[in-house]
Amino acid sequence: MVTAATPPTLSMETSPQPLPAATAATPLIEVEHVDFFYGATQALRDITLTIDEHRVTALIGPSGCGKSTLLRCLNRMNDLIEGTRVARGSIRMRGVDINGPDVDVIELRKRVGMVFQKSNPFPKSIYENITYGLRLQGLKNKARLDEIVEKSLRGAALWDEVKDRLHTNGLSLSGGQQQRLCIARAIAVEPDVILMDEPCSALDPLSTSKVEELIHELKTRYTIVIVTHNMQQAARCSDKTAFFYLGRLVEYGETRTIFMNPANPQTEAYVSGRFG
Amino acid sequence: MLPSSGQPADFPVMKRFFDSELETFRSHLLLMGETSIRQVRDAMKALVESDAALAHHVIAADDELDTLEVKIDEEAARYMNLRAPVASELRLVIVGMKASHDLERVGDEASNIAKRAVRLSAEPPLKPYIDLPRMSGIALEMLRDALDCFLNGDVQKALAVCHRDTEVDQLNRQLYRELTSFMLEQPATIGRALELMFISKSIERIADHATNIAEEMIYLAKGQDVRHSEQVKKPASPAT
Numbered sequence: 001m002v003t004a005a006t007p008p009t010l011s012m013e014t015s016p017q018p019l020p021a022a023t024a025a026t027p028l029i030e031v032e033h034v035d036f037f038y039g040a041t042q043a044l045r046d047i048t049l050t051i052d053e054h055r056v057t058a059l060i061g062p063s064g065c066g067k068s069t070l071l072r073c074l075n076r077m078n079d080l081i082e083g084t085r086v087a088r089g090s091i092r093m094r095g096v097d098i099n100g101p102d103v104d105v106i107e108l109r110k111r112v113g114m115v116f117q118k119s120n121p122f123p124k125s126i127y128e129n130i131t132y133g134l135r136l137q138g139l140k141n142k143a144r145l146d147e148i149v150e151k152s153l154r155g156a157a158l159w160d161e162v163k164d165r166l167h168t169n170g171l172s173l174s175g176g177q178q179q180r181l182c183i184a185r186a187i188a189v190e191p192d193v194i195l196m197d198e199p200c201s202a203l204d205p206l207s208t209s210k211v212e213e214l215i216h217e218l219k220t221r222y223t224i225v226i227v228t229h230n231m232q233q234a235a236r237c238s239d240k241t242a243f244f245y246l247g248r249l250v251e252y253g254e255t256r257t258i259f260m261n262p263a264n265p266q267t268e269a270y271v272s273g274r275f276g
Numbered sequence: 277m278l279p280s281s282g283q284p285a286d287f288p289v290m291k292r293f294f295d296s297e298l299e300t301f302r303s304h305l306l307l308m309g310e311t312s313i314r315q316v317r318d319a320m321k322a323l324v325e326s327d328a329a330l331a332h333h334v335i336a337a338d339d340e341l342d343t344l345e346v347k348i349d350e351e352a353a354r355y356m357n358l359r360a361p362v363a364s365e366l367r368l369v370i371v372g373m374k375a376s377h378d379l380e381r382v383g384d385e386a387s388n389i390a391k392r393a394v395r396l397s398a399e400p401p402l403k404p405y406i407d408l409p410r411m412s413g414i415a416l417e418m419l420r421d422a423l424d425c426f427l428n429g430d431v432q433k434a435l436a437v438c439h440r441d442t443e444v445d446q447l448n449r450q451l452y453r454e455l456t457s458f459m460l461e462q463p464a465t466i467g468r469a470l471e472l473m474f475i476s477k478s479i480e481r482i483a484d485h486a487t488n489i490a491e492e493m494i495y496l497a498k499g500q501d502v503r504h505s506e507q508v509k510k511p512a513s514p515a516t
Contacts, residue, residue: 232360245287259362261499268363269289276290 025052025239028192028223029074034089036069038081043069045247047089051193056215056224058238058255060231062275065244067227071195074098074225075112076105093192110137113186117198119178121170121185126153126162129170129181130188137189148188155221156184157214176207183214187222194218196226200233212237231271235259243267294359298368301351302426305372305379308344309423312379313416315341315386316482320412323393323475324405331397334390341383348376364496371496375426378485378492382419385478385485392471402458402468411447411479414440418486425493434497437490438508444483451476 029051036044044066051057051074059067069078073091076098078084090097098108110133121129130149131139139145149166153159158180162173170181179199186194196215200208215224215237228234234241235255242252243266251258251267262268269275315334322331352373355361361369418437425434455469455476487508494502502508 231362235362260366262363266287269287271362272365274289274292276288 025055027051028053028093030090030092031070031073032090032092034070034073034091035087036066036073036078037083037085037087038069039083042087043247044073047249049242049249049252051223051225052240053192053223054219054221055239056219056226056237058234058241059225059227059244060229060234060241061244061250061270063229064246066247067242067244068197070244071197071225071227074193074195075109075114077109077114079105110189111191112193112195113189113191114195114197115179115182115186115199117201119175119182119202121173121178121181123169123171125167126170126173126181127166129185133185133189152184152188153181155187155218156180157210157217158184174207176203176210179203179207179211180214183211183218187218191222193223193225196224198227198229201229208233231259231273243270245270294355297351297355297359298365301348301355301369301372304344304348304351305376305426306423308341308348308376308379309419309426311337311340311344312382312386313419313423315383316389316412316416316419319386319389319393320409322390323396324409326393326397326401328394328397331390331393335387335394338383338387341380345376345380348372364499367496367499371492375489375492378488382482382485385482388478389475392475396468396471399468402465402472407447407451407454408472408475408479411444411451411476412482414444414447415479415483415486418444418483419489422486422490422493425490425497429493429497431494431497434490434493435502435507438487438502441483441487444480448476448480 027050031047031049031051034044034047035042036047047066047070059071061067072078073086074093086099091099093108093111096103122132124132127149130152131145134145134148150159150163153162158177161177162168162181170178173181179202183194183199200211203211212233215226218224219239226234226237228237238255240253241255241258243250243258243262243264245266251262251264253263258267259271262271266275315337318330319334321327322334352369355369356366359365418440421433421437424430425437452473455473459466459469491501491503491508494500
């Protein structure tokens with residue numbers, strides 16, 4: 001006699017399984033249980049995540065969720081704001097606690113460059129914008145500086161547009177070109193990480209497209225962390241996405257999972273534009 | 277549904293002005309499902325009762341499904357183009373397009389059955405209609421269960437649909453053997469036996485489409501593509 005078999009329980013009772021990453025990733029920055037305060041106001045609550053090397057990590061979430069705060073924690077830019085403190089937890093880069101007493105903050109910021117929402121070239125020539133940091137570091141060799149300027153501008157996909165006017169003022173460039181100049185300035189010092197805080201929010205679609213192309217190219221040499229309010233930009237540019245809300249990390253995973261099959265209904269509501 | 281445990285309780289979720297477009301899309305898909313089920317049921321009724329008029333009605337009504345398929349495709353393309361859906365919404369649009377294609381094919385099979393029912397209605401039955409209604413009954417249950425999953429996200433039910441497909445396959449093979457014997461023993465029955473074989477094949481295809489829809493609904497509900505996986509194969513029955 002044959003009896004009906006009990007149907008097997010589908011493994012879907014648990015949360016969806018993440019899709020495998022395209023290639024193996026190496027952790028570069030490890031954030032563990034970080035609480036961060038502006039004075040008495042807690043901006044980050046128990047944040048734990050890992051930033052993988054040579055990957056683009058997008059931080060998304062509504063205004064005030066803590067994503068920019070976390071970004072600025074990664075190169076201690078928050079130190080410049082009075083009353084701020086990492087009250088708990090650690091941020092390690094290549095195993096070294098970046099908030100440790102022996103860490104040289106200037107050296108850290110060389111390793112972890114930053115590009116801001118509004119392009120902020122120095123009121124100097126394109127050439128000087130790129131070489132400013134290098135000169136501060138004591139590099140004076142003209143041939144070497146020329147070489148780095150060309151390499152950085154090529155790296156920022158700006159060389160062909162400005163190679164004949166390197167000594168004109170950086171502020172004379174278009175908004176998109178100025179933002180790419182800032183990226184060139186950031187990569188001139190050969191950082192490990194580039195932090196981008198809404199780098200395209202003030203740019204037109206064409207310039208945005210160029211910066212996104214650039215992000216895609218840069219990740220082969222640098223690790224990129226980008227804060228963006230543009231969901232499609234996060235979907236297009238990033239390998240991993242972290243969703244923050246009210247200072248908490250709600251969900252973190254492969255971008256394709258976050259945008260195709262997020263585990264948390266809040267993430268789903270946010271990426272679908274139903275938050276608010 | 278919001279918020280999940282351990283998350284802030286004040287996560288505001290709003291309705292968007294274009295949410296109604298998704299509701300329309302869903303209702304068109306459901307209408308297509310109901311229409312295709314009605315078409316199969318009526319085609320089989322026409323066959324069993326030798327009702328040529330009903331069969332003609334089924335053939336004429338196939339246009340309804342064709343029109344709905346085109347409408348669903350248009351709505352899906354428009355929504356993807358203008359609303360840039362992500363997550364479960366994107367899965368809904370993808371699944372809607374695929375399921376509507378399956379349902380349109382179900383309608384075509386119903387129409388094929390009806391055409392053969394018209395021809396068979398002019399002749400005496402080869403044998404009592406027992407196996408074909410049994411097969412179509414299972415196929416219709418599979419379709420209904422697959423569409424129930426669309427309504428309530430019951431993944432286990434959808435999985436059971438996939439497992440039932442082999443039941444219909446077996447009945448189809450059994451009927452094929454039986455009708456072959458008829459043809460060998462009584463060559464005068466070849467014409468009618470072939471019509472019944474094709475009807476059996478149509479029902480088997482309807483069950484295949486129901487299985488496809490069930491797999492699509494699992495993808496919609498869980499984001500997991502289970503096609504061709506071990507999960508959708510019929511579990512082995514333990515021998516006692």
